[in-house]
Amino acid sequence: MATTINFTYEGGLICKAVHEPSGKTLKTDAPVDNHGKGSEFSPTDLVATALGTCYLTLMGIQAELHDVKMKGTTCRVEKHMSTDAPRRIAKLVVEIKFCKGIPLNRRGLLEAVAINCPTAKSLHPEVNIEYSFDFPD
Numbered sequence: 001m002a003t004t005i006n007f008t009y010e011g012g013l014i015c016k017a018v019h020e021p022s023g024k025t026l027k028t029d030a031p032v033d034n035h036g037k038g039s040e041f042s043p044t045d046l047v048a049t050a051l052g053t054c055y056l057t058l059m060g061i062q063a064e065l066h067d068v069k070m071k072g073t074t075c076r077v078e079k080h081m082s083t084d085a086p087r088r089i090a091k092l093v094v095e096i097k098f099c100k101g102i103p104l105n106r107r108g109l110l111e112a113v114a115i116n117c118p119t120a121k122s123l124h125p126e127v128n129i130e131y132s133f134d135f136p137d
Contacts, residue, residue: 014040034087044089047123048079051092054119059096059110068106072099089123094131102135 004020013030028043030036041049052075063070073096080091096114098107111133120129 013037015043033081044079044081047089047119048077048092050119051094051117051123051129052077054117055094055096055114058113058117062109062113063106066106066109068103068110069101070099070110073097089127091128091130092123094129095134096131097134098136100136107133107135 006018006020008016008018010016010027013036015028016025017028018025027040028046029038029040031042031045032038034042036042056073056075059073060070062068076095076097078093078095079089080093082088082090098110102110114133115131123129
């Protein structure tokens with residue numbers, strides 16, 4: 001199955017993306033440290049966004065399949081860009097903080113589906129992904 005996203009360069013380093021199936025739009029801007037105003041997500045910010053939402057979505061699917069309440073779980077992704085050329089994402093630090101009440105016997109499953117999400121598997125192996133999972137008692 002293919003999904004189409006259409007893009008328009010609006011000038012001033014702003015791009016508009018339209019998700020064809022839903023008609024939803026988003027815009028990007030170059031970051032301040034790369035000639036932009038930082039007024040929108042940068043393209044590499046969207047990679048970090050895709051990773052975090054992929055983790056939460058896949059864990060949410062498994063949680064629903066196993067009747068585990070996961071509402072309120074959060075994910076924080078810290079993106080580190082390379083300091084050498086070519087400019088690229090060098091490291092993504094992912095912190096997942098679960099809501100209270102995740103059963104002990106489901107925690108490993110949730111961790112496994114997260115770290116094997118399609119977004120993580122689609123990133124170049126040179127992108128260092130560090131992740132932590134916090135399950136409060």
